[in-house]
Amino acid sequence: MGGGRGSRLYPLTKDRCKPAVPLASNYRLVDIPISNCLNSGINQIFVLTQFNTASLHKHIQQTYKFDGFGRGFVDILAAEQTGDKESWYQGTADAVRQNLHHYNLRDDDLVLILSGDQLYRMDLEELARQHIENAADITIAAKAMPSDQVSALGVMRVNPDLRIVEFVEKPKDPAVISSLVLGGAARARLSDKSERPYCLASMGIYLFSGKVMREALADHSQTDFGKEVIPGLLASKRMMAYVFDGYWEDIGTVGSFWECNLTLTDPVPPFDFFDDQNPVYTHSRYLPPAKLNGARSRRVLMADGAIVDDSDLERCVIGVRSVIRGGSRLENVVMMGADVFERPHDLARNHGLGRPDIGVGANCLIRNAIIDKNARIGAGCRLSPQGLPEKWETDALFVRDGVIVVKKGAIVPPGTVVGE
Known part of the structure; x- marks a missing residue:
């Protein structure tokens, strides 16, 4: 599912959808679920999109290409208006429902x-195996x-057998939370x-049989899986939980995105991008290696093509x-890079x-920041969120969750001082 507006990730989602946001210097968020599928032997994948999808479409088309013999694909299903309907996706369930005719589902699929x-990294084949062994309608x-x-x-x-008997959305009462332990x-x-x-929280990952999927989506007034469809099926369907005990992070806010990226610089990070048995796939860019001209670094992830004086x-x-x-200092910074190298004639034009x-x-001195793609930060700038109110904003900058974001393609004039 890649169709949401991603408003809590603004301004990173101003010109792109959430799944297209760059991650860990080399990847995009959408590479995680697709890689989990491919590593689990699942190679027939639909990506449902709606808002600001151009960069996501380009990334998927350039990255996920299969030979003609494996019957695998990653197809993009964008929201569309037809002669029968004029509305866009109204929620997760509605997005799946509007595309049912593309899936060619059989009852036992x-x-x-x-x-x-x-x-996260999950063995989805194990999830499917438990689903079948438990004769579940939904897992x-x-x-x-x-x-x-x-x-x-x-x-x-x-x-005790992990059959789900109750859902509680965002419980606040301590007694209710205690009853769910x-x-x-x-x-x-x-x-x-x-x-x-501990309590069990839904990860928003659902496994249906084809027949149950069609039945679950029959009521067109129900548009969201988590809020309406799943709770509505609890009494009539055999619904099981698959307990995942590994690392999982919902990257839904600017703060969680920033911190999640920076934890990857830990000596032993919580998520392992170095697992060659379960690789994370992404676009092969054929870039030169990173180049360090006397730089000093501590706990840094650096992608191909980077140049640091x-x-x-x-x-x-x-x-x-x-x-x-040269002469700059960056602390706790996620820098997304650029789409192109600027050549001498580009630099002359900039001048x-x-x-x-x-x-x-x-x-420059930059602290606690996200620098989005193609940003231009002039010499001698001092950027920090310290002392700035939440959602403070200019044409180039935005503060959210204690992080200052330099917007995509923004220009920060030389000598700009923001924050303490």
Whole structure:
């Protein structure tokens, strides 16, 4: 599913949809669910899109190409108006419903619904195996979360055999949360063997049989899986939980996106991009290696094509074709890079137009920031969110969740000082 507006990720989603947002210097968010599918032997994939989808479409078309013998595909199904309907996708369930005629579903087919904005690695073949062994109509992947962290999540109560018996959306009452705490054999499955109480939160990952999928979507007034369709089927369908005990992060806000990227610079990060048995696939760009001209770095991820002059980098994620000029210091910065290398004639044109070159200019100090693609930051700038109110905004900058964002393609004039 890649159709949401992603308003909580603004301004990163101003010109692109959530699944197209760059991740970990080399990838895009959509690469995670697609890679999980391919590594699990699933190669017939539909991507449902609606808002700001041009860059997502380009990325998928350039990346996921299959030979003609494996019958695999990654097809894009964009929202469309037809002679029969004039509305766009009204929710996750409505998006799937509007495209039912494309799937050619048989009753015994299995249909897996994934979100396009989560970071995790899951064996989806194991999920399907449990679904079949339990003779389930619907299986929902669930993450065990500490009970004091579930007030903003959809929480489920399960029987000892993991059959789901109740859903509670965003519980706030401590007594209700206490009643949802995992126990018995289900609690014993978790790797944390302490006495800490856990609840099962829905990950928004659903597995249906083809027949149940059609039945579930028959009521056109129900437009969302999590809020309407799934709770409405609880009494009539055999609904099971698949307990996932690995790393999972819902990258739905600017703050979570920024922190999730920076945790990847840890000596042993919570998500392993170096797992050659379960690789994360992305577009092959055929770029030259990164080039460091005297730079000093500590805990840095750096993509191909980056050029860093004599600068200091601490806890940074540096994207493809990034350019950081001498004398600059970056701390806790996610820099997404650029779409092109600027050649000498481009630099001469920039000079004539009086605008900075793409990248970070000389002698800048940037802290706690996200620098979106193709941004131009002039020499001598000082950028920090410190002291600025939430949602403070200019044409080039935006503050959200304690992070200052340099917008995509923005121009920050030389000598700009923002924050403390």
